[in-house]
Amino acid sequence: MTDVRNLADSLAKIPGPWQPHRLATVNDQVDMKIAKLHGEFVWHMHPETDELFLVIDGEVVIQLRDRDVVLGAGDLFVVPQGVEHCPRAEHEASVIMIERTGTVNTGDAGGELTADLRELD
């Protein structure tokens, strides 16, 4: 049986931005992850999964090729499978992400920001 996790406690364990940590897995289908964002990520897409963002704190811009989606605390948005995007946060922000289990953060782009999914405990 999994135990209770708290979002604020989980964030306090994360040392810096662009390091997704696993909050939970549902049905071996999707992972719920938590991460800090600060600065600009890398343009990428996920050929195999939608990616849901829910902002916990701060402001996050999900840059798409044709528009910017601006998200504040309590806002959620789904980047559909295969759609190029690049998250950006001028000041440190925190988000929950939900996506297919096994998804790599940088998708098809790879590069130095690629990070293994980390465990909180």
Add this chain to the structure above:
Amino acid sequence: MTDVRNLADSLAKIPGPWQPHRLATVNDQVDMKIAKLHGEFVWHMHPETDELFLVIDGEVVIQLRDRDVVLGAGDLFVVPQGVEHCPRAEHEASVIMIERTGTVNTGDAGGELTADLRELD
């Protein structure tokens, strides 16, 4: 393309407790739902899905057959597939739930609290 949803705005559209509304679907695998809870639900289990609860506001007790799991704002907990549970909230609370698409709220129990998943728009 889905658009942005805000949790507070979504809650404002929900008239009462035990009426799950769909916030988003990820990969046609799972739905993210939002609901108000007040009072005691019904003992039930979901033979086909885990059920993740994330408390937005208030206090929720997930009663299990062998213990009570007490959740405050920002706490999350996964009830595994097939495990009997009964949510309770002494005062009105609000939660996000994530579970397999097509899941019925009362699971194997049925009864008068059974509610179709509703759309926010």
